[in-house]
Amino acid sequence: MQTFAAFIVTLLLIAVVTVRFRLNPFLTLFSAAILYGLLAGIPAGEVVGTAAAGAGKVFVLLAVVVFAGSVVAGVLETPGYRERIVRDLSVLLKRPSWVGAITGAILAVPFMCCMTAFIVSSPILSCLSDRKSALYAAAIGSALSFTLIYPTPVTLAAAAAAPEFSAGDYLMIALPLVLLILIGTGAAMGRGNAQTISPSEVPIAGRRAWVPLLLPLACAAAALIWPVFGDGSVQAALLFGMAGALFLLPGEERHTALKWGTRHAGVIIYDLCGAGALGGVILASSFPQDAFGLLDGAVPLLLLPLIFAILVQAAQGSRVVTAVVTAGVASSLPINPVALVLLIAAGALSVSAFSDPYFWLVGRTTGDSPTAVLRRYTLPLMGVSLVVAVAGVLAGVFL
Template identity: 40%
Template sequence: MNTIIPFALAFVLITIASLRYRLPPFLSLVGTSIVFGLLAGLPAEMVITSITGGAGRIFATLGVVIFSGVGIAQVLRESGRIEEIVADIRGAVRRPLATAGTAGYLLSVPLMCGITSFLILAPIISHLQTDGEASKALLYCAGIAGMISYVLLYPAPVVYSMMATPGLFSANPWKFNLLAIPVSFIILAGLFVVLRSRGIPPPAPPETTTTGWHPRAWLPFLVILAALACGTLIPSLHALANVNLALLAGLFAALISVPGDVRERALARGTKNAGIIIFDLAGAGAFGGVIAASAFSADVTALVTGYLPITLLPFVIAALVQAAQGSRVVTATVTATILATIPAVLVINPFALVLMVSAGAFMFSYASDPFFWLLKQTTGDDFAAVVRNYTLPLSVAGVVTLAAALLIQAL
């Protein structure tokens, strides 16, 4: 049976399960994997094997990364050090808009979750302005800025999951940031310009007293950077360049720098949150594993050939997956698994390929996106306002990222 129709049906099932019945992503993705696999003509045994294999690969790839990032976030939140980090950033950049954007951009990568970083920043960011509309603008700025770095930069889970897909990416992953960071800065600067043009009130006069910098609040991130630097520059310590070890080192640094009661609360709540995230991502791996085992890659290549250049295929698939289920890591995981089975795609420049998938992950951040509803709840805006202030800016970011990818491919 042609797999295009079962794939379209899978999109519908995921959307209904997520929006109508509010099922967690793990259940909706695993259930949809079974339906898609059987309709695609796979034997039941192969469907189950593909589900467990795909889920297991995601746990092996992202389990330590997610647990460590969420754990660090919870330690910082329980100890009150997020406020200190924001205060340090505000002391350096002064303006509330730049503070909100910088904090969101910087924290979403080491905390390994754009939503987690927004949740711990929102109560602080919202008080940087007394004007209600200006406060909302700061929240949107922090949320979108966090998504920019989360989707574009390595080793955040979106890019990390693509580069960890067997047979898809063989270049040095850190070199990717030499391209991704300038692209992210361009998008971030555009965001600042647009929000500033809306007439956000000027910042309050700077306070006359200061408490200086708070190095303990930055300790986990400094340890992560030090581990990566030592592992890269010192051959005998090469193991430290492994992202899993670097993040574990950052987590231990965070844990030993706080009192025992804070450590216990942070571990209890962090473990719970990390488990939810990891299971959701495992569901994405299950869905991707079943898709890869089917004839979907051959069918979609045959469908696209003659209508679109093959270089646009990664972007198109990623945008469709993003529209269906909303999670950017799921989008990256499923799309990368599909692309690894399409030989024609592997001739694309690997850096351009990753940027194209990231561009697709920016698109259509709409009703299926859990962050859409979180922003709606946090800001109190209506549906149309969230589309205007969140969905459209991220889609513009996707177009800019796609243009950068096509430029890299052309050169």
């Protein structure tokens, strides 16, 4: 029970420090990792090294994909590119909330980061008639896509718990599920008509604006079919996609995109590594065994990875770290691989509040209070998590 007490104390302190002082997420989470380790009984001489090792594991897993995605985001900073994409979407999707949800979901995949997708889409979504509905829908859509669509970092980490995982079988369930949730999100969050962006107000690029999005997706799909570089095929594919996107730009714009993407990637990677430090210390303590021991027999076996993922997500806010930590303790469970990944994804979607940097980003962008963000972002995302969890349970029962 010592690890549970340490877990609760650390979680409360993260919430208080985050709300009261708004400290840098890396500093907050790395410090929380050291505090948790000391309270949980990890020797003082080992706790910092353990936290650093946890941060390093996340860096190894995500550095390439986050860098490539951020540079692609930098390419889309080129005047007219984002405007063209959203304008095309507005022709097909009349509600601002649908434009936001689909845009967030699409951008999160090649960028490999829901926060980057939200940052890139928010200036254009702010031009729509129902700005806040579009922004909240984009936040939910990007989190959903980032957490559920293979091969994003969350699904890559979750799939590590299932050696017999089949990407094809998983996507046959995940893709229709994501589409249905996006439709429901767009329908529930707003009813106004999307405002068309006028070419006289914004320089609209040609169809080439879609290439930086479609090229990384095509490369990633090719890597799944033909994994030339083994386990690193997806990362290599995203680098190729990034290089192709940069090649489309003139020299000066290419330099600007690369500089913007590199700076942005550094901020994201540091935040993720801070969460990785906390996740690494949690995994190094007896908390996983204590949690599973407490839950074993109290809840059905199929729900163990879901409940554990919810606890980890509430503690440190990073969906990727939630997937990494949960995969590390759930790999021995006799659960269908597709169901296991869905349940871990549901847990990673479950809590986005004070320990999640994305929560504060949404609040700053919308200008709403934390209470309003809890109501319009956190609670709907919990509903999405519940839907994914139900799909995971059904997959575990019938597959």
